[in-house]
Amino acid sequence: MYLCKMKRSHTKINLEKSKEFVSRGAERTKVREHPRTYKEDVANFSSSSSMQDCCLILTTTNDLQIAEKIASALLELNLAACIQIEDIKSYFRWDGRVTLEAEYRLVIKTKSSNYNEIENKLLEIHNYELPQIIKINIDYGFQKYLEWIDQNSK
Numbered sequence: 001m002y003l004c005k006m007k008r009s010h011t012k013i014n015l016e017k018s019k020e021f022v023s024r025g026a027e028r029t030k031v032r033e034h035p036r037t038y039k040e041d042v043a044n045f046s047s048s049s050s051m052q053d054c055c056l057i058l059t060t061t062n063d064l065q066i067a068e069k070i071a072s073a074l075l076e077l078n079l080a081a082c083i084q085i086e087d088i089k090s091y092f093r094w095d096g097r098v099t100l101e102a103e104y105r106l107v108i109k110t111k112s113s114n115y116n117e118i119e120n121k122l123l124e125i126h127n128y129e130l131p132q133i134i135k136i137n138i139d140y141g142f143q144k145y146l147e148w149i150d151q152n153s154k
Contacts, residue, residue: 081152
């Protein structure tokens with residue numbers, strides 16, 4: 001007898017019976033097929049223009065007032081549908097030294113076509129000499145949420 005963890009509870013199992021169960025299970029999985037395939041999912045996602053156009057833009061600052069000013073400005077200009085401000089710790093190299101700093105990360109949810117305008121606004125408001133401004137394309141996501149981003153950014 002061996003102990004194994006199954007579905008978050010400890011259960012005693014007979015080793016021979018478990019080998020038999022595993023081999024029967026392997027045979028069954030060969031004939032079973034999931035009704036939806038990965039290719040179908042990709043095709044459904046790829047057909048949506050709003051998904052291809054949505055992105056996240058990330059930036060950081062060490063000043064909460066600057067973070068809030070950025071968020072307000074972008075939302076006022078309708079450049080983003082949503083902006084999240086998160087407390088983070090950043091470890092980075094600056095002037096040849098490893099530095100630790102408490103920062104605020106802004107996650108800006110918008111359309112890809114707004115990137116240049118957002119970058120310009122970030123550079124105008126930002127307090128950093130070299131601000132992080134990174135665009136991440138959204139390849140997959142909940143369709144209705146991505147449509148909401150699309151409808152709520154210019």
